Amino acid sequence: MSDDHSSFVEQSGASDDSLQQVHARLQENKPEKPQGYAAFPLVILGVMCSLIFFSSIYLAHYSAHFDPQIFNEHQEPSKGGPVVPVLTQPMRGKKVFNQICITCHQATGQGVPGTYPPLAGSEWAQGDEQRIIRIVIDGLHGPIHVENKDFNNAMTALGTTLRDEQIADVLTYVRQEWGNKAPPVDAETVTKIRAELGGRTESFTSEELLKIGK
Amino acid sequence: MNPPDNQRTEQLDIDASTRWPVLLLFGSALSWLLVGGLLEIFASIQFNVPAFLSECAWFTHGRLSAAAESALVYGWGMNAGLAFALWLMARLSLSTLRSGGWIMVAAVFWNSALTLGLLGIFGGANTSFELLEMPRFVTLLLLGSYLLMAVWIITTFSIRNTENVFASQWYLLGAALWFPWMYFVARTMLFTAPVHGVVQPIVDAWYVNGLYGLWFTPLALAAAYYLIPKILGQPIYDYYIAPIAFWWFAITTAFAGGARLMGGPVPAWVSTIGSVANFLVLAAVIMIGVNLLGTLAGRVGAAQKSVTLRFILLSVAAFFVAALLNLLLAFRGFAQTAQFTFIPVVRDWTIFYACFSTAMFGAAYFLLPRVTGKAWRYSSLIRIHYGATALGTIGLVAGLGWAGWHQGQMLNDASVSFDAIVNTLAPWHAFHTGALILLAFGHLAFAINFVFIACPVNSRRTPAAVIQAPPAMEGAKA
């Protein structure tokens, strides 16, 4: 290209027809000695084979057996059927607690001073299960003494909202959370107590409950 | 040694038959390049000056950047690609291009549909799916116009006057077929009969990867495969591996889309397949490299003297850079930092601009004099165009690549506040804007030259092209 401002046209180095012919010949008749490195086709073949080899290993390791529910390549697919997590009683109970109890008794189990009694470290929560099952089923009203503090409020009856298993779960959770150490509650116990209560809808008082159990 | 005169005449016929369709398509392409480039500059300014154009809902950043991308890809990219493909297929089939009139009608419809689509994006019908942002009502219009133009690529091939089929023709045929199929499938699966949930991003990733890898890259390769031997007068080095390279490239690129979704809420196998594909494509990249670089070896000086080959050299270099970026982004270790930063943007831009657009520039400098019979009026503008393109391209790739890595490191460091990241990137957005403006100057230089070679009024005083009859190519050396 010249340095002045003259016009410019690109020239071509070969005609289209000859270009076509030469390349067709190159493709059809592989030269006996290919241009350049004689073993080149072998090199290319080698490259292709090793790429396929390493890719297969990668694919086998990281495709997670094409499982649609695995989002982490390092994860092993489960054997047999969809994954259902094994939920322990406290885990199920926590879900119930977070839905219902947390509003008053708080996530820390500390309750609200002067208003709602704490569950963490509570002698009631860790005490006789017969009392707390009754509280959950029919509710509680009036004064109650918890951890050396007085409370006087009303707790809603949850016997119609929660099933027996749910009551057992949430009580088990409360009895094993925040440092509480108390034995779990069985669903059968809840059923038994519910039967004992008959159709009672009146909420309990702490005096009444203290007469039951130990 | 010189071919008989009737062959030269025949070639003049071929070029003359492509004249009006190519000029219309290229003219439209250039207009879209300028318009889209301007929109892209505005969108980039908005990063530094968020208040720029923000009062009007039409130009809010999300819509503006979508429109800019669509204008560049479907305006400049498709028009230029089709112009080049139609001309090259006619040349290599040694047949005139029939039904130029239909092509021109279709081109007008394509550009009208695109305009409608862009207005739709601005007006609030933006779909937000990458490169599929245009609203539903333009799908069939775009598809129909494309088919009406691309069908001539295939028919010209089928009525070819030679039994020889050259490598570029495979790439042209592949590209011509792949685009409409991918576009139709993607639009159907996303809008007409939408798939559910995360399958939508998977479809989008498949389409975007396919558009860049199976339309734009094959066209750039077709240009390289043709123009390098054509101008140098040397056959392609180790040409017999070209068919394997073509098919290997096609099949591996087609599967590479999933790698864009690494770490995303899609099943792990989707991105693994994509990574594997990006890795396997290396064999094709090596073979294509041997073909093209082998032909150029020892003749770089001659190549540098040719304007077309200078652009093609940029294009070939960009092809390798893009393959490298794709490979790097397929590794989790790299992607974990580089994802969601400038780096994937640079990867896409390298393919679309640095590889495809430079190849089209190079091809244009070669074919437009032959198609119009006029020479390029101002060599200085050509120098400006090349200089701006080379500088802007290399600057953008290097600069934003580095910035993207830095951005990724900051994104992954929870102790860095997002405000700090925005502040650190601000100068890089300004750098991006500057580079886009530089490139725009190059485009303007090209556009001025185009006007003086193509427009009948302006080109009256442009000297006629003196094209010497090219010699026959040297036979293959034993």
Added chain:
Amino acid sequence: MRNGLAIFCGAFLVLALSWAGVLLTAHRQLTGLAQYKDPAEDTLFPEPLNGLADQGRAVYQDLGCASCHTQQVRREGLGGDIARKWGDRQSVARDYIREKTVLIGTTRFGPDLRNVGKRIPEADYFYKLLCAPEATVGGVALAHGMPSFRFLFDLHPAIAGQPSVDAVKLPGASAVPAGYELVPTLRAKALVAYLMDLKDTYEYPEAHPFSESAKGEGEHAK
């Protein structure tokens, strides 16, 4: 390779294989993905978007928010998403069945929004952010670098003594001129409802790997 038909068939096969292998397989695997029933609470998750939030999703789509924001939380160990508190866990496919269009985004020039409803629980903050992202609260800009979406709001003269309930109060320098009030339009309300509904809190079984392949053999070069 000279046969046009062979090239046509080959090209078709290439695309057909990739479509079937990637798209069709993914579609068949994921199209039936349904809500997950929590065994303890007997509730279905994810909960569908409420009506206004679904309209907001359409506003999010048409404004092109996905051009700068992603909506995907990467797992622990792949990037700093969880360390940044953009989510408690990796986003999984089931999280997205509640949305008609799934825009997970590709670039983060703005923060990830998948759990923004959990990070910012008040609508008021969102309104301020959309109106005047550069407004500072306590010396820190609400959303530095984000464009303003004031066109989603209506500036009209305030009726003395009867301020609109929805009026947005902007701090300091961005404050609305006296006698005027800035009220969100329906599109703004829908968008904010959508953003506030963006929270993936349920822990699906597939969200946590319960066994990892032995690291010793696993860590290939990639």
